[in-house]
Amino acid sequence: xxxxxxxxxxxxxxxxxxxxxxxxxxxxxxxxxxxxxxxxxxxxxxxxxxxxxxxxxxxxxxxxxxxxxxxxxxxxxxxxxxxxxxxxxxxxxxxxxxxxxxxxxxxxxxxxxxxxxxxxxxxxxxxxxxxx
Amino acid sequence: xxxxxxxxxxxxxxxxxxxxxxxxxxxxxxxxxxxxxxxxxxxxxxxxxxxxxxxxxxxxxxxxxxxxxxxxxxxxxxxxxxxxxxxxxxxxxxxxxxxxxxxxxxxxxxxxxxxxxxxxxxxxxxxxxxxxxxxxxxxxxxxxxxxxxxxxxxxxxxxxxxxxxxxxxxxxxxxxxxxxxxxxxxxxxxxx
Numbered sequence: 001x002x003x004x005x006x007x008x009x010x011x012x013x014x015x016x017x018x019x020x021x022x023x024x025x026x027x028x029x030x031x032x033x034x035x036x037x038x039x040x041x042x043x044x045x046x047x048x049x050x051x052x053x054x055x056x057x058x059x060x061x062x063x064x065x066x067x068x069x070x071x072x073x074x075x076x077x078x079x080x081x082x083x084x085x086x087x088x089x090x091x092x093x094x095x096x097x098x099x100x101x102x103x104x105x106x107x108x109x110x111x112x113x114x115x116x117x118x119x120x121x122x123x124x125x126x127x128x129x130x131x132x
Numbered sequence: 133x134x135x136x137x138x139x140x141x142x143x144x145x146x147x148x149x150x151x152x153x154x155x156x157x158x159x160x161x162x163x164x165x166x167x168x169x170x171x172x173x174x175x176x177x178x179x180x181x182x183x184x185x186x187x188x189x190x191x192x193x194x195x196x197x198x199x200x201x202x203x204x205x206x207x208x209x210x211x212x213x214x215x216x217x218x219x220x221x222x223x224x225x226x227x228x229x230x231x232x233x234x235x236x237x238x239x240x241x242x243x244x245x246x247x248x249x250x251x252x253x254x255x256x257x258x259x260x261x262x263x264x265x266x267x268x269x270x271x272x273x274x275x276x277x278x279x280x281x282x283x284x285x286x287x288x289x290x291x292x293x294x295x296x297x298x299x300x301x302x303x304x305x306x307x308x309x310x311x312x313x314x315x316x317x318x319x320x321x322x323x324x
Binding site: 007008009011012013014015016018019030038042045046049053054055056058059060061064065068069071072073075076 | 153155158159162163166167168170171172174175180184187188189191192195196204205206207209210213214215216217218219220221261263264267282283288289290304305307308311312314315316317318
C-alpha cells in the first residue's frame with residue numbers, strides 16, 4: 001500500500017467503511033509507515049471530524065446520559081458474572097471474553113481461547129471479533 | 133511536552149479508566165462525546181428512539197474496546213467516530229436486508245427528502261440534513277452515488293462496485309475524495 005492509498009484508506013477507516021480484512025491491511029501498512037506518514041494519516045483522520053459540522057444540530061435528551069451509564073453498568077455486571085462462572089467451571093481454561101488484549105497496541109501475536117479450544121490469532125482479529 | 137501529547141495522555145488515561153470498569157469515567161466519556169455520538173446516530177437512524185438505542189450500544193462498544201485505544205494511532209475523537217460509524221454501518225447493513233439499496237440512489241435524493249417530510253419523520257425539521265444532501269448533490273456523479281450509498285446507506289464498497297460495475301479501487305478513491313470535499317466544505321462553514 002503506497003502513501004496515497006494509505007491516506008485514502010485512512011479516511012474510509014475513520015468512517016468505518018473498510019471491511020475487516022481491509023482494516024487489517026490498513027493497520028499493517030500504518031504500522032510499517034514512517035513516523036512522518038503516520039502523523040500525516042493521524043492528522044487527516046482527525047480533520048475528518050470537521051464533518052461533524054454537517055451533522056444535525058440536535059441535543060441528546062437529558063435522560064440519555066443515565067441510560068448510557070446504566071447500559072454499560074449492566075454489561076460490566078454481565079461480564080463479571082460470566083467471568084465468575086467461567087472461573088468456577090475450570091481453573092485451567094482461559095476465559096472466553098468480549099474484552100480484548102492491550103497487546104493490540106503493539107500488534108503482537110497473542111493467544112486467545114474461545115470455547116475451550118486454544119488457537120493463535122492476531123490481536124487485531126480479536127479486536128475485530130470483539131467489535132462485532 | 134507538547135499540548136497534543138498532553139491531550140493524548142489525558143485521553144489514554146480516560147480510556148484505561150473506562151477499560152477498568154470505572155463508571156465515573158464512562159460518564160466523563162459521555163460528557164465529552166455523547167453529543168457527537170447522538171448527532172451521528174440521529175443522522176443515520178430513522179427515529180429518535182432508534183438513535184438513542186444506538187448511542188447506548190455505541191458506548192457499550194466503546195467500553196468493550198477501551199483497552200485497544202492507542203493515542204499514537206488516532207486521536208480519541210477519531211476513535212469514537214470510528215467505533216460509532218462502524219456500529220451505525222452494521223445497523224444500516226442489517227436494515228438493508230429489508231430495504232432495497234436503490235432507495236438510496238442519488239436520483240432519489242429529492243424523493244427521499246420529500247418522503248421524510250411527508251412521513252412526519254423526526255428529521256422533517258432538520259435543515260442540516262437537507263443541507264448535507266444538497267452538499268452531496270453538488271459532488272461529481274460517481275462521488276455523489278458512492279457517498280450516498282456508503283456514507284448514508286451503509287452499503288459495502290464491494291457491493292457498490294458490483295452494482296455499478298466499477299473497480300473497487302475507483303469506488304474507494306471516489307469516496308475518499310468525496311469525504312475530503314465534504315470535510316473541506318464543513319471546515320469552510322466553520323470558518324465563515
